[in-house]
Every structure is written in C-alpha cells, then in structure tokens.
Amino acid sequence: MEVFKYYLINFIVPSLVIILIVVIVVTISDRIMYEYNKQYRLSIRQKITAFLTELLFTDAEDYENRISDFKKQIPYGSMWCKSMVTSCIIELKQNIKGEVTAPILDIYKSFGLQHFSEKLIRNRRWYIKCKGIFHFQVLEYEEGESLVKKYMDHKNPVLRSNAFIAFISLTSKKLDFLSDYPYEISLIDELKVMDLLYHKKFPIPKNIKDWITAQNPSIVKLGIRFMVYYNYTVEKDTLLKLLKADNNMIRREVIIALRELFLFEAEPVLIDIFASEEIENKIAILQTLAVIGSQKSIVFIDDYLHRSVNPATKLEAVRTLDTLDSNYLKSNFKENFEIIKIKKHVKNAYL
Structure with a gap:
C-alpha cells in the first residue's frame, strides 16, 4: 500500500x-x-x-x-x-x-482554374467530381464537355445526374442523341432540362418521334414537353396513341399536352378512355375538355354528373361544364342542390 x-x-x-x-x-x-x-x-x-x-x-x-x-x-x-x-x-x-x-x-x-476544376473531376470521390462538374456547368466552360460526358454512364446516380445536366448545358450539339438515353431522369432534372431549353433555345430534335416512342418513360415525357414548347403537332397521331400507354405518368403528360396544343380531334378519344383512368388522370381529362371540348363534351359531362360519386371529379366536372357552357349548367341542374352548391364553390372557393 x-x-x-x-x-x-x-x-x-x-x-x-x-x-x-x-x-x-x-x-x-x-x-x-x-x-x-x-x-x-x-x-x-x-x-x-x-x-x-x-x-x-x-x-x-x-x-x-x-x-x-x-x-x-x-x-x-x-x-x-x-x-x-x-x-x-x-x-x-x-x-x-x-x-x-x-x-x-x-x-x-x-x-487557370479550369485545371483546378478538372482535377476535382478526376478525383476518385464522386462528390468531389460533382463539384468540378458544377464549376464547368455554371461557368459555361464548353471545352469541358468531353470530360463531363464520360460520367453520364456512371454507376453513381447523383454523379450521373450532375453530368447529364452539365453536358446538356455545355454541349453545342443538337439533343437528338437523348432518344437513346437509358437512365431515369428525375423530376428536378426534367425541370432543369426545360429551363436550359428555354435559355439555350435548342432546336426541336429531328427525331422527336423516337423520343415519344422510346422505351425510357423519362425520355418520352421530355419529348412530349418539347412538342408542347415548340407547339409541334406533326406527330399528333403518335401522341394520341400514347393515350393507350401502360405508364400512367405518360398518359397524364399526353392529356396535358393535348390541352396545351389545342388538339380538338382528341376530344372523342379522351371521352372514351375517361372511365378506365385513375382519378388524377380523370381530373386532367376534364381540365383538357374544358379547353378543347364541344357539345359532345357537354353531353358527356351532363351524364357523368348524374352518376358520379367521387367529389374531386364531380367538382372538376362542374368547373369544366361551367367553362364550356355556363347557361347549360344553370338551366339543366335547377333541382340538383348538390350541383348548385358545387357551382357556387367553383365560383367562390370560400362557399
């Protein structure tokens, strides 16, 4: 001790x-x-x-x-x-x-900072690569296009996404090559591409039909948006065929495009597929019919309002009918208090 x-x-x-x-x-x-x-x-x-x-x-x-x-x-x-x-x-x-x-x-x-950015891109860590790619993109260093392109097929989805947007931002070429792009494009990247389209004024791809018939739903969606942006209706028949596509997202994008392109010939097709569509697509169809609809749509909606039970589609149907013919709504649903109430709500959301 x-x-x-x-x-x-x-x-x-x-x-x-x-x-x-x-x-x-x-x-x-x-x-x-x-x-x-x-x-x-x-x-x-x-x-x-x-x-x-x-x-x-x-x-x-x-x-x-x-x-x-x-x-x-x-x-x-x-x-x-x-x-x-x-x-x-x-x-x-x-x-x-x-x-x-x-x-x-x-x-x-x-x-000499292009060499610094290039060094970052060649770094083995993907998030460092993203920093260098971001430099090239923001500063519009077009000489870096070929280096960025190498990472458009990278296994890391974040790096691949960054390279994809940067390459489109830097390239002086047409975007026809995108028809074969195999990877999913996120909603954020879709919006970035459309923003680049707005600023860089890319010409519409000559192979736009290949876009809207591609196997990659993301490319199909982009192709449809390009058609709307350029008000391009040459491939309207191909566009209408896409209303039968298996992909729900693509069908909805087509429905919206038909409205923006004012393709009045789509009215009967939209009415035919209405019953088989999901709620969101039904609402989109009603919104499109409010723009391109005729008397045929009025009759269809009249019938639908007498048998519809879904409040969301019923509200949109009343709004569409009011847009197409407000007087028709007044004269044909005088005794239907539910429809009258919905119409008041359409006119004033606080009622």
Whole structure:
C-alpha cells in the first residue's frame, strides 16, 4: 500500500496534471489558430471579391497580367485559396445578369482554374467530381464537355445526374442523341432540362418521334414537353396513341399536352378512355375538355354528373361544364342542390 501511495504521489498524479495542462494548452492553441485562420481567410475572400468586382466592372482586356500580379498577393498555391477564388467567380456569375457577365469565363480561364476544376473531376470521390462538374456547368466552360460526358454512364446516380445536366448545358450539339438515353431522369432534372431549353433555345430534335416512342418513360415525357414548347403537332397521331400507354405518368403528360396544343380531334378519344383512368388522370381529362371540348363534351359531362360519386371529379366536372357552357349548367341542374352548391364553390372557393 505504501508503495502504491509513493507512485501515486510522485509519478501518477504529476503525469496526469502534465497531460491535463498539455490538453488545455493544445485546445486553446487550436482555438486561437482557428480564429486566426478564420479571420485570415475572410480577409483573403474580401480581397478576392474586391479584385474580381474591379476587374469585371472596369475596361480591362489584359486580364492575364493583372491576374498574375494579384496571385502574388494571395496564397494562390493553396487548394483552399483556388477553391475560394472559384467560389467567388461563381457567385458573381450567379448574382450578376446581363452582358457584364461576359468576361467571367475569360477571368476563370486566366486564373487557370479550369485545371483546378478538372482535377476535382478526376478525383476518385464522386462528390468531389460533382463539384468540378458544377464549376464547368455554371461557368459555361464548353471545352469541358468531353470530360463531363464520360460520367453520364456512371454507376453513381447523383454523379450521373450532375453530368447529364452539365453536358446538356455545355454541349453545342443538337439533343437528338437523348432518344437513346437509358437512365431515369428525375423530376428536378426534367425541370432543369426545360429551363436550359428555354435559355439555350435548342432546336426541336429531328427525331422527336423516337423520343415519344422510346422505351425510357423519362425520355418520352421530355419529348412530349418539347412538342408542347415548340407547339409541334406533326406527330399528333403518335401522341394520341400514347393515350393507350401502360405508364400512367405518360398518359397524364399526353392529356396535358393535348390541352396545351389545342388538339380538338382528341376530344372523342379522351371521352372514351375517361372511365378506365385513375382519378388524377380523370381530373386532367376534364381540365383538357374544358379547353378543347364541344357539345359532345357537354353531353358527356351532363351524364357523368348524374352518376358520379367521387367529389374531386364531380367538382372538376362542374368547373369544366361551367367553362364550356355556363347557361347549360344553370338551366339543366335547377333541382340538383348538390350541383348548385358545387357551382357556387367553383365560383367562390370560400362557399
């Protein structure tokens, strides 16, 4: 026992005290260094932002020399610094609109940051690759098109999705090749493609029929949206055949397209398939008939209202009939208090 006390007092306790002191010192030092680095990097970022803004808003064609001098004023050799410069350039690109943004790509290239982004893309980690691809996409670095294309078949769905959108954003080619694209396209990516279509004004694919008859439902859906965007009705017969497609989503997309394209000849087909459709598609059909419907639709809806039990479709049917012929609704449903009530609700949602 005496021996243990001797070692405890003379060795163990002093060692623990020393370890505790070292831990405290290291923790405090790390905190001080963290705050210092934080402030240092903030000051570097402010310097970068000021320089880029000045470069962008002043008449300066000689970017190379000015940028070369500026690199000496910041720790440009560090990866974090290159990442920061890239981030600042992207922020300018995203926050400033108009012709003033034209030199941004030249500034990006004058910094040599395309090589930094390429290095990220070649990194073995997929999320690092996505960062590099994002740089190329946002900054519209078209020379990176071939490198991005390699990842459109990648097994990682997130990386593949990023490469898909980036490639469409960068490519100067027509989009005909997409008819053979085998992978599912998410709703978000569909919206991104349509946004790119709006901004880049891609011509309608010459093989649009191959799109709307493709095995990939995502491509069929995109093809239908392209037809609507370009008001393209040459393949209207093929479009009508898609109302018999097995995929419920495709049928709904066709129903919406028929409304947007004002294809009046679709009216009898929509009436025929109405009974076999799901609720959401029935509502879509009624909304389309409100646009392209004739007397035939009025008779159909009259009959449907007398036997319908689904409140959602009945409400839409009343709204459609009111759109097609408001007087018909008034004169033929005088004694039907449920329909009168629904009509009031159609006119005023608070009733």
